[in-house]
Amino acid sequence: MTEESKQIPTIEEGGRSGRLFRVSLFSCLLFVACFFTACRRHDFPQYPANYREYAYVTNGESGTVSIYDVVNVRLDREVQVGQRPVAVAVSPSRNEVYVVNQGAATGQGAVTVLNAEKNSIAATIPLHKESQSIDIDAEHDLAYVANWGSNSVSVVDLKNRREIAQIGTGEHPATARVAPDGKTIVVPNRTGNSVSIIDAGSRRVRAIFEGCPGASDAVILPDSSKAFVACSSGHQLMAITLANSKFNVGGADQLEAMMDVGRAPVHLALKPDGGELFVSNEQSDSISEVVTTTNDVGGASLIGDDPVRGIVSSDNSLLYVAAARSSEVTMYSIDDGKRAASIHIGDGPSAMAFSTAGHLLFVVDSRSGDVAVVRTSTRSLFTMLPAGRGPNAIAVKAFTVK
Numbered sequence: 080m081t082e083e084s085k086q087i088p089t090i091e092e093g094g095r096s097g098r099l100f101r102v103s104l105f106s107c108l109l110f111v112a113c114f115f116t117a118c119r120r121h122d123f124p125q126y127p128a129n130y131r132e133y134a135y136v137t138n139g140e141s142g143t144v145s146i147y148d149v150v151n152v153r154l155d156r157e158v159q160v161g162q163r164p165v166a167v168a169v170s171p172s173r174n175e176v177y178v179v180n181q182g183a184a185t186g187q188g189a190v191t192v193l194n195a196e197k198n199s200i201a202a203t204i205p206l207h208k209e210s211q212s213i214d215i216d217a218e219h220d221l222a223y224v225a226n227w228g229s230n231s232v233s234v235v236d237l238k239n240r241r242e243i244a245q246i247g248t249g250e251h252p253a254t255a256r257v258a259p260d261g262k263t264i265v266v267p268n269r270t271g272n273s274v275s276i277i278d279a280g281s282r283r284v285r286a287i288f289e290g291c292p293g294a295s296d297a298v299i300l301p302d303s304s305k306a307f308v309a310c311s312s313g314h315q316l317m318a319i320t321l322a323n324s325k326f327n328v329g330g331a332d333q334l335e336a337m338m339d340v341g342r343a344p345v346h347l348a349l350k351p352d353g354g355e356l357f358v359s360n361e362q363s364d365s366i367s368e369v370v371t372t373t374n375d376v377g378g379a380s381l382i383g384d385d386p387v388r389g390i391v392s393s394d395n396s397l398l399y400v401a402a403a404r405s406s407e408v409t410m411y412s413i414d415d416g417k418r419a420a421s422i423h424i425g426d427g428p429s430a431m432a433f434s435t436a437g438h439l440l441f442v443v444d445s446r447s448g449d450v451a452v453v454r455t456s457t458r459s460l461f462t463m464l465p466a467g468r469g470p471n472a473i474a475v476k477a478f479t480v481k
Contacts, residue, residue: 129481131480133147133477136467136470141157144191161178162182162183169195170237177213188206189205195476204235207228207231210226210227223256230247246282254266255277256299263299274297288317288332296345307319309345311343314343315337320333338374340358346388355368357400359386364386365382388429397419403428424453425449429445438456439455440452445470451463
């Protein structure tokens with residue numbers, strides 16, 4: 080073998096060079112196909128010159144964030160952040176992105192602040208053991224971060240970039256969801272098999288609900304009246320009426336219902352209008368549809384092998400479900416109540432996010448270490464983009480520059 084041939088990466092070599100080779104080859108093939116099938120630039124939204132849009136993907140094993148240019152559908156750069164980044168969120172009011180780093184095993188977590196205009200690190204906010212998730216209260220410019228290893232939720236002042244409070248929860252909080260009205264934080268405690276309800280004003284726990292095995296994901300209705308929590312170690316959802324909402328003034332938080340769904344409900348996808356939610360039942364290979372006003376559960380629909388995430392289109396018509404073991408994204412027609420199509424993508428699809436215009440769906444492939452880009456108008460795979468090792472979460476930020 081010559082020295083020149085040793086420098087040429089092959090598909091068989093594996094690793095990042097192998098992935099980049101495969102992605103480049105695939106992109107070339109897509110370009111040729113696009114040429115012969117008359118794909119045109121005007122098939123995509125036309126943006127002004129000062130428009131920017133990026134997708135941010137956390138790479139847990141690389142300690143990096145991959146940043147994708149949504150306008151040009153390409154990898155922009157990869158930025159080194161903290162140890163084990165696991166979650167990401169964007170600011171609705173500033174051109175900033177927030178990355179949650181778990182830190183080393185049982186070590187201190189942190190939030191890395193990225194300047195979205197420069198796609199560079201602006202600040203690092205130290206937190207507590209094994210920070211796990213983040214949710215934003217846009218009106219009050221606050222973030223709530225669940226600290227898995229510290230059994231607490233951190234309240235972070237985003238403007239001044241510092242932690243201003245730490246609130247105790249149950250054992251191993253999986254996430255912290257803030258209600259749209261900013262008055263309540265709902266915290267599923269995974270190992271504690273419970274749900275903590277926190278009053279945002281006093282920053283105190285005002286209610287605890289037991290009996291939710293493996294409490295994991297949570298959603299809150301747009302009117303802040305009710306929360307749903309997935310009991311992922313069992314087969315139920317918990318519905319909780321929330322105090323302090325405009326529909327429950329002066330009332331207490333109350334357990335409203337326990338609903339039977341499939342086995343191992345791991346993720347809840349809420350329609351933008353709040354009328355229905357969809358449960359990904361990991362061990363049943365199905366989804367369950369729940370009417371949020373009445374807590375009625377429709378029949379389960381088989382959706383794919385190991386469904387782990389769902390996301391609903393902005394027009395409330397389609398549910399996209401990532402099936403991790405079958406390496407597919409399945410589309411479920413909500414109005415028709417049946418599967419519409421499936422798209423084969425990378426290995427281990429998990430987190431998903433739409434572009435702001437909704438013409439693209441970005442799917443994080445956790446095992447193959449790449450991001451699939453799905454064209455929603457044609458329900459087809461558009462391209463594959465390289466990511467770091469162990470990608471696990473995604474968020475999209477759009478803005479204009481002056």
